[in-house]
Amino acid sequence: MLGGLHFLVLAGQAGWDDPLAEHQDFLREFVATQGVQTNEVQRSWVLVPLLLRVAQRTGAETFDLVELGPSAGLNLVWDRYRYRYEAGEWGPEDALLHFEGEERRPVPAALLEPAPRVRGRVGIDLAPIDVTTEEGARLLRSFVWAGQDERLERLERAIEALRADPPELVRGDFVELLPELLDAQPADGLTVVFQTATLGYVGDEGRTRVRKALDEAGRERPLAFISTGKPRAEKDCWGLRLVYWPEGEREFAGHADFHGSWLQWEL
Numbered sequence: 001m002l003g004g005l006h007f008l009v010l011a012g013q014a015g016w017d018d019p020l021a022e023h024q025d026f027l028r029e030f031v032a033t034q035g036v037q038t039n040e041v042q043r044s045w046v047l048v049p050l051l052l053r054v055a056q057r058t059g060a061e062t063f064d065l066v067e068l069g070p071s072a073g074l075n076l077v078w079d080r081y082r083y084r085y086e087a088g089e090w091g092p093e094d095a096l097l098h099f100e101g102e103e104r105r106p107v108p109a110a111l112l113e114p115a116p117r118v119r120g121r122v123g124i125d126l127a128p129i130d131v132t133t134e135e136g137a138r139l140l141r142s143f144v145w146a147g148q149d150e151r152l153e154r155l156e157r158a159i160e161a162l163r164a165d166p167p168e169l170v171r172g173d174f175v176e177l178l179p180e181l182l183d184a185q186p187a188d189g190l191t192v193v194f195q196t197a198t199l200g201y202v203g204d205e206g207r208t209r210v211r212k213a214l215d216e217a218g219r220e221r222p223l224a225f226i227s228t229g230k231p232r233a234e235k236d237c238w239g240l241r242l243v244y245w246p247e248g249e250r251e252f253a254g255h256a257d258f259h260g261s262w263l264q265w266e267l
């Protein structure tokens with residue numbers, strides 16, 4: 001409901017002090033039809049070492065990216081932002097958006113050397129948000145708590161970076177659509193599938209089907225998977241996992257905060 005009110009406030013159609021009853025028709029409809037939808041772009045700061053690790057280990061110079069549950073796709077354009085780590089910086093110097101965070105165990109300098117080129121970007125989401133439209137951008141802004149100005153500013157810059165060349169967002173269930181999407185990936189480059197904060201929504205059966213789709217595709221083409229999931233040693237955070245095919249070898253890369261504010265690199 002607060003997201004709905006924020007949506008109106010952002011368009012100058014309501015004030016925070018308005019009695020909610022004044023907007024009851026809109027809010028009732030909004031709450032009934034609009035799920036909460038967020039896209040945390042600070043997670044790119046955690047994703048980058050994982051993506052560079054994939055480049056380092058496979059030697060791939062070209063990535064075709066597939067994101068499961070990208071929301072608006074702001075993390076699909078991770079290579080347009082600049083990142084600071086203790087060992088150095090990565091990304092275009094003139095980027096609109098710069099990230100940093102707390103490194104509890106730093107990433108090694110050699111990890112920041114690869115510069116893979118992203119050739120394809122596609123995401124599958126049940127409810128993708130098209131931030132190339134003003135309404136889509138406003139919807140995403142409305143689900144950031146009002147007053148969190150730094151997050152709103154970051155979101156604004158990410159939206160601008162995405163609009164320069166928007167990724168393809170497919171509407172649908174990734175459990176259903178992943179096999180077909182992987183089939184359509186070019187076989188002459190590395191396909192990198194990644195997910196942050198989405199596999200938890202699909203249940204055991206869905207996760208098994210995703211893994212099966214990846215295993216099958218990995219037999220046909222170069223493929224890697226990056227996933228945030230259960231932690232190993234720490235609590236209340238993510239464990240960072242990588243899988244590489246054709247063998248399906250696994251790596252545990254470390255732990256990170258759910259929203260990307262800290263990273264503990266363990267490889």
Ligand SMILES: C[S@@+](CC[C@H](N)C(=O)[O-])C[C@H]1O[C@@H](n2cnc3c(N)ncnc32)[C@H](O)[C@@H]1O
Nearest residue numbers: 039040069071125126127173174196197198201
């Ligand atoms: C918490 S958001 C995370 C968005 C983004 N990955 C991020 O880290 O900011 C979860 C996203 O997963 C999507 N989602 C959940 N289950 C899905 C499914 N079965 N198929 C496609 N998208 C799904 C939701 O629509 C939502 O956009």
